[in-house]
Amino acid sequence: MASAIADFYKDKNVFITGATGFLGKVLVEKLLRSCPEVEGIYLLIRPRGDQTAQERLNKIIGCKLFDKVRHEQPSFHHKLHAIPGDMCEPALGISQSDVDMLVSKIHILFHSAATVRFDDPLKPSMQLNVVGTQYVIALCHKLKHLQAFVHVSTAYANCDRAYIEEVIYPPPVQPQKLIDALEWMDDSMVTKLTPDLIGKRPNTYTFTKACAEYVLTQEAADLPLAIVRPSIIGASWREPLMGWCDNFNGPSGLFVAAGKGLLRTMRGEYNAYADIIPVDLPANLMIAVAWDTAVSRPENIPVYNSTSGGVNPFRWGEIEGMLISIFKKYPLDKPFRRPNCALASNSFMYQYWQIVSHKGPAYLYDIWLRMIGQKPRIVKMYNKLEKALQSMEYFTLHHWEWSHANVDALMAKMGEEDKKIFKFDCRGLHWPTYMENYVLGTKKYVLKEDMDQLPLAKAHLNKLRNIRWGFNTILIVLFWRVLIARTKIARNIWHLVVSLCFKFLHYLRISSTQGP
Structure with a gap:
């Protein structure tokens, strides 16, 4: 059966911002592999340090993500073109010659570049997420053959609402007025005003993504x-690979920290939806959305919520149990402690376990490092982990519902072959299997650990278990002898327990010498 979507991309030129990001890489790979007759893909890449845009592109396409398309299309790299630029610069920092070339060639534009750091100050976050979007809009207005412009936002742009529809909501302030004001405000003034500006939203990321959506209604309608x-x-x-990921952002970092035994507790609501969406689903959705936008030419700006909670719910409490069992089956190399992460919805209990499971052991370990002449580092590491946990806390404690009418309507328009090739429906996703592949993905692709060393990792985990049992036994003995065994009854119980243990060991020794 023919693919209408793949046929649509035949002889088309595509421009992508954010191609060096997690979602951007998957989008590029999918376009190359499933739309093999696409003419060219142009990628906005910022030169970094001594690396040119082309060198960064060469490094990206050399990773394992592109192994499958490399096997099927050995010359695929000829379709990829690095465009040096910067999202924060006027006209995206693209040279005039490159602009002229894009204006005459580009048919589809995917805008996925954004800062995803939740704790970014408001001014740089607005510059990249909102002003950068304005620069992209200005470029789109110049493109002579533009058929589709797909902007990637976030499902949490309107997280101040419990139910989020596929519509664009007005932000609390006019984005352009805020942009103008930020030009003359100093950093201290912006820092003071930020909480009032973002209102009920938890961070500058969700706020600026909402502003960017509204700017699109004003300047790109x-x-x-x-x-x-x-x-x-x-x-x-x-x-193209089950469980592929390449960074510590979002849940990946939390999973690695739990697998290494560093993350022992985090705030979260057991029954709240962990609205994780596998990266290949929004990438497929973006490709299908561009096709439908070009073919159907909707009058209004359609919005597509790519979420799992209302379709195939998965709860944070389920993740808690799965992670521990999976990391015992596939342990990471040389974990700091045995994996054992628990959710705490109550603030007081969370602070208690933070002291007992995180801060206390961290200070003790740093004291030990000082005693043996090494530089203390564990407290600093836990401070970074605590900062990451605080940024995620809002999303692990709250619960949202999203509408999916536009996503379902798009799926209904697609042929059976396109539904298979460009699948973005998560109804068939089996979460336990996905989580196991996810954990293996962090081990193989993020930490780059050798799976042949798994027996050694399991042996190290058993060693940590024995150390823990031995330590707990010593604590119990000391507690009993020092605090409890002061009365005659307690001493008699202690001697009885010890004598029974000796008798049991004596019985085992006699049984082993007599044999069968």
Whole structure:
């Protein structure tokens, strides 16, 4: 059966911002592999340090993500073109010659570049997420053959609402007025005003993404525009590699910290949805949305919520149990402690376990490092982990519902072959299997650990278990002898227990010498 979507991309030129990001890489790979007759893909890449844009592109396409397309299309790299630029610079920092070339060639534009750091100050976050979007809009207005412009937002742009529909909500302030004001405000003034500006939203990221959506309604309403809103993007589900991920952002970092035994407790609501969406699903959705936008030419700006909670719910409490069992089956190399992470919804209990499980052991370990002449580092490491946990806390404690009418309507328009090739429906996702692949993905692709060393990792985990049992036994003995065994009854019980243990050991020795 023919693929209408793949046929649409035949002889088309695509421009992508954010191609060096997690979602951007998967989007590029999927376009190359499933739309093999696409003419060219142009990627906005910022030179970094001594690396040119082309050198960064060469490094990206050399990773394992592109192994499958490399096997199927050995010359695929000829379709990829690095465009040096910067999202924070006027006109995206693109040279005039490159602009002229893009204006005459580009048919589809995917805008996925953004700062995803939740704790970014408001001014740089607005510059990249909102002003950068304005620069992209200005470029779109110049493109002579533009058929589809897909903007990637976030499902949490309007997280101040419990139920989020596939519509664009007005932000609490006019984005352009705020942009103008930020030009003359100093950093201290911006820091003081930020809590009032973002209102009920937890961070500058969600606030600026909401502002960017509203800017699109003001400046890009005449363009063939659509908005895709993914929730928490996780490792790939099916393609091109199961469990592929390449960074510590979002849940990946939490999973690694839990697997290393560093993360022992975190705030979270057991029954709240962990709205993780595998990265290959929003990538497929973006490709399908561009096709439908170009073919259907909707009058209004369609919004597509790419989430899992209302379709295939998965709860944070379920993750807690799965992680421990999976990391015992596939332990990471040389964990700090045995994996054992627990959720705490109560603030007081969370603070208690933070002291007992995180801060206390960290200070003790740093004291030990000082005693043996090494530089203390564990407290500093836990401070970074605590900062990451605080940024995630809002999303692990709250629960949202999203509508999916536009996503379902798009799926109904697609042929059976396209539904298979460009699958973005998570109803068939089996979460335990996905989580196991996710954990293996962090081990193989993020930490780059050798799976052949798994027996050694299991042996190290058993060693940590024995150390823990021995330590707990010593604590119990000391507690009993020092605090409890002061009365005659307690001493008699102690001697009885010890004598029974000796008798049991004596019985085992006699049984082993007599043999069968």
